[in-house]
Amino acid sequence: MRAVRAVTVTPGVRDSLRLVPDHPEPPTDEGAILVEALAVGICGTDHEIVAGEYGEAPPGTPDLVLGHEALGRVLEDPTGTLQKGDLVAGIVRHPDPVPCPNCAVGEWDMCRNGQYTEHGIKALPGFARDRWRVQPKFAIGLDPVLAPVGMLLEPASVVAKAWDHIERIGGRAEWQPQTVLVTGAGPIGLLAALLAAQRGLSVHVLDLATSGPKPELVAALGATYHSVPVGQLDFDPDVVVECTGAPSVVFDAMCKAGPAGIVCLTGVSSGGRTIDFDAGALNRELVLENNVVFGSVNANRRHWDLAAEALARADQDWLKSLITRRVPVEAYAEAYAAGPEDIKVVLDFQL
Incomplete structure (x- = not known):
């Protein structure tokens, strides 16, 4: 050796x-x-x-x-x-x-x-x-x-956990989600969109990039790509998976979810930045709409196994891209x- x-x-x-x-x-x-x-x-x-x-x-x-x-x-x-x-x-x-x-x-x-x-x-x-x-x-x-x-398994395990917890929270009531918004089209965001597409959901991905490979990768999943602020979207998603960690996007994502919506935060903010926001309006939105916001990081063995299964049944050319x-x-x-x-x-x- x-x-x-x-x-x-x-x-x-x-x-x-x-x-x-x-x-x-x-x-x-x-x-x-x-x-x-x-x-x-x-x-x-x-x-x-x-x-x-x-x-x-x-x-x-x-x-x-x-x-x-x-x-x-x-x-x-x-x-x-x-x-x-x-x-x-x-x-x-x-x-x-x-x-x-x-x-x-x-x-x-x-x-x-x-x-x-x-x-x-x-x-x-x-x-x-x-x-x-x-x-x-x-x-x-x-x-x-x-x-x-196969080196994509670790980031895929992170989003497998996110979806596991989203579905567990959704089970608190009769839950039939149809629309998912993923904010950020980095590896975590794209893999989150992949797992959403595998669940048969209508997938929307938001990212600032208007050129490069990201729009095409999203389109290849059968998903819709957006490059406008969250607040300008003309739909209220049942699920939001936030993958940027950008404070303004995080806040807008929490406010955008539809009734009984679930917002999963996977992006980590760097800190040291402040934004003005109406905390009372956010409180009202979450309470009156029965919405849930939660953070998710890392994964245990169950999620790694789920991720391995998800990657194995994905389009391998898409993963290579x-x-x-x-x-x-x-x-x-x-x-x-x-x-x-x-x-x-x-x-x-x-x-």
């Missing part, structure tokens, strides 16, 4: 991104399943970590291996959970050691005390290295058809530099 290359940062130190050419082999205490890395996807969280705004190294080391959107191939699995050659992704979040009531029952995405850990983000090494290990309970086997796009750049490991700095028309950038360990 060749030496392990790993993309690392020193958390809290801006622009400490580097490629370590001879990183140690993953120790067996990380997990019994040994995996050859195929690719990792890069997202806004990675950019924040590289900028020194976020991230936590594992205990005893100053550095953090990046990469939480993983795709790999099994090299060995003595437990028999997977077979050599199987495609696999690693679940990002692990339960806290206490554990809190939610972590104790496998709902670690709803951790109550914040002591969870996350690969490539918080206190666990990530997957941006030639070989990594995973425990069987955190390993998700993938359909072979997903070999080119979400990947706008594939960058070899040696050009890692290019991969972590955001481009104006990027949707999903992938660091490819096989190029």
